[in-house]
Amino acid sequence: MLRHAQQMGGINLLINAAGINHFGLFENMQEQGIDDLITTNLCATLQLTHAMLPLLRSQPQSCVVNIGSTFGSIGYPASASTVRPNSPCAASPKHCAESWRTPTSACSISPRVPLAPR
Secondary structure, three states, rough: HHHHHHHOOOOOOOEEEOOOOOOEEEHHHHHHHOOOOHHHHHHHHHHHHHHHHHHHHHHOOEEEEEEHHHHEEEEEOEEEEHOOOOHHHHHHHHHHHOOOHHHOEEEEOOOOOOOOOO
């Protein structure tokens, strides 16, 4: 992926939107499911951001957008695994961007389902 981005002349936007979930009681999760959750939601986000950061830094302006989940941000019942490790940058994107020492900015978006009128 990095090579492809380099061949295109670089990138100025990275959107981290991958994530998996387990709906059910945490105690019923298999170890492999926990490993898959951490690998996808945390490791992949950090590794991709780390790999793309040199290309993002080479641009006059760039941005990393971390897309979260509604369930992950509200702690929905019977989905303990969604209180997500998705990205440390999701909790504090400004701090994360400052740690890169670059003009790259960061933001987090957690879509919400609008409430139906009563």
